[in-house]
Amino acid sequence: MNGKLCFIYIIVIGFITLIISCSPKANYKVLSTIFDGVPNPYALDSIRIADSISKSDSTYLQQILEAAVKNLYVYHPPYQEKECATCHDQNVMGKLLQPEPGLCYQCHNDFAQIYMFIHGPVSSGFCTECHSPHMAENEKLLLRTGQGLCLYCHQSEQVFKNESHSGIEDTNCTDCHNPHAGYDNYFLN
Numbered sequence: 001m002n003g004k005l006c007f008i009y010i011i012v013i014g015f016i017t018l019i020i021s022c023s024p025k026a027n028y029k030v031l032s033t034i035f036d037g038v039p040n041p042y043a044l045d046s047i048r049i050a051d052s053i054s055k056s057d058s059t060y061l062q063q064i065l066e067a068a069v070k071n072l073y074v075y076h077p078p079y080q081e082k083e084c085a086t087c088h089d090q091n092v093m094g095k096l097l098q099p100e101p102g103l104c105y106q107c108h109n110d111f112a113q114i115y116m117f118i119h120g121p122v123s124s125g126f127c128t129e130c131h132s133p134h135m136a137e138n139e140k141l142l143l144r145t146g147q148g149l150c151l152y153c154h155q156s157e158q159v160f161k162n163e164s165h166s167g168i169e170d171t172n173c174t175d176c177h178n179p180h181a182g183y184d185n186y187f188l189n
Contacts, residue, residue, distance in 0.1 A: 074141055079134040087133070101125040115181035121153070122180050129153070130179065146172050149179070 078086040089095040104127045121129045131141045138145050150173040178187045
């Protein structure tokens, strides 16, 4: 009996050794089935990868990885151009030149000058509750997408009990509502 278990163990070890010599994709599939916590080599953690490139690595490799990172994210132009002083006090790390939304209105529209009704986070100057100030995986630097953007603050039970919202399913809230402001108190487009 002991000999059979040892033989099976050797076969398994031999199989794993064979797999390891094969493609990384096969390695991950087999090893993650057998063992917990095997890191997925195809889950691109682009920032970690880009940050781990040492100066001794080839310039070509660095350019390839930087291009991959750039294609994964949407960048705020001053951040992308490394113009940190556009928004930040260069003498105090991380300190903004002025508070939101005034800082944002240096380049972006002041919605209070255009619309009669202003969405609460906008009027309170909380632009970064919805938008990343540097980079995001979503267009318009949004931190969340779809209904998740609005339902992060608004209670879904309250939203969906409104008869106007019956049957909307997965419709984006912004298909009907301006997320910043509007000419009526429902910010309808």
